[in-house]
Amino acid sequence: MNIEQIYKDAGALLEGHFVLSSGNHSNRYLQSAKVLEDPKRAAILAEALAEEIKKSGIEVETVCAPALGGVLAGYELARALEVRSIFVERKDGQMELRRGFEVKKGEKVLVCEDIITTGGSAMEAAKIIESLGAEVVAFAALANRGFCRREGTDITARPECKLPSNVPFFALADFEFAMYTPEECPLCKEGSQAIKPGSRN
Secondary structure, eight states: OOHHHHHHHTTOEEEEEEEOTTSOEEEEEEOHHHHHTSHHHHHHHHHHHHHHHHHHTOOOSEEEEETTTTHHHHHHHHHHHTSEEEEEEEETTEEEEOTTOOOOTTOEEEEEEEEESSOHHHHHHHHHHHHTTOEEEEEEEEEEOSSSOOTTOOOOOOTTOOSOTTSOEEEEEEOOOOOBOTTTOHHHHTTOOOBOOSSOO
């Protein structure tokens, strides 16, 4: 399965000059919401990701996603794994488990995102789940921006990666893009204006 081509076909791999959620700039941007707007395509991607997780032998009882970006990916992955789907969301800037969702002590939870860059949001979700007594057994995403090492590859995790090295991370593909601080961005130096296509404006 050519994940990069699927993103391109969906208009989800953008090229230009973008501000990332980190504040850094890049000439490419992944917009997974565009991939997931087609339920059939979302199901195919989730089933492929579920197969990787099943092959590992890891037991998963629940998939938890950070809202908003991870909700659709998490729901589809939970359906493919035939387990429960829940999500955490921000209230007053802090991640919380709300809407009547609960986890049991020792419950085996996989944290799922649409895209993992450094894994910051995924780790916020994991800390909430663990504080309630459940166990985070894995992380997963449709796409890996290449900062963290996913299972089945020899990529070395970069210092920016926030995911723990002792918990497996599953993703369908690595997308390693150039990234610059605003001060060092060559596109800015050429006079180009960066845009912010993501959800955190």
